[in-house]
Amino acid sequence: MSKKYRSDAMASIHETMEALHTIGAIDKRTMRRFDEACLTPVSPLTAREIKALREREHVSQAIFAHYLNVTTSLVSKWERGEKKPSGPALKLLSLVEKHGLTAVA
Amino acid sequence: MSKKYRSDAMASIHETMEALHTIGAIDKRTMRRFDEACLTPVSPLTAREIKALREREHVSQAIFAHYLNVTTSLVSKWERGEKKPSGPALKLLSLVEKHGLTAVA
DNA sequence: CGAAATATAGCACGGAGTGCCATAGAATAA
């Protein structure tokens, strides 16, 4: 019950805000600031954190890579610090970290 | 009710599969193939599809970019075909396309 | 009207991500 409250609330609030805006009840500026405030913060992840994250989900590098639509070798490089995820990749990892692997299924 | 059936089912099935595997009831191979079959397919998006997708969500390029953790200019380039999203970025866009913007919030 | 948001544009640049192949250890099957 309370497990899905977060995303459900988000969705309904978002719809409400949108309706308020189309009606003209609220500002476009307010709308924008609301949107920016609602995002899950994206914090940079260390190599070890990525590996721990994957092992928390009990999947191999290959499957993990599949979920994120990247190659297996890249996941290996992430976990060894040879490459650092950035931009979209970091966002995906943050999603997995906060909502689990099924959030990106 | 039926609106969230998809993700809920996914989550519970995934947990069930995991439990079955740890107990030893099912194969590791079977587990892997199941995982691969469960992913939302990632299809390449054209420039116009990306723009239509963003407008469907009623957000500006800036906010859209914020959601995906990329820069505003990149979104502009996507929509004009100057650059093509690939790998993690494409996965994120597919998520938005299929589950809405709140899925990546 | 003026001010802020929005979208387009161009350019240089670092490095993320890809692809392929090879290796080696661990797990599973026959």
Added chain:
DNA sequence: TTATTCTATGGCACTCCGTGCTATATTTCG
């Protein structure tokens, strides 16, 4: 046991994604 598959690491070359900055034109709003 042997054989086969999965697993993770490693290297190397290469493409071009994504960033950062700036400038401009248009639109939208107070």
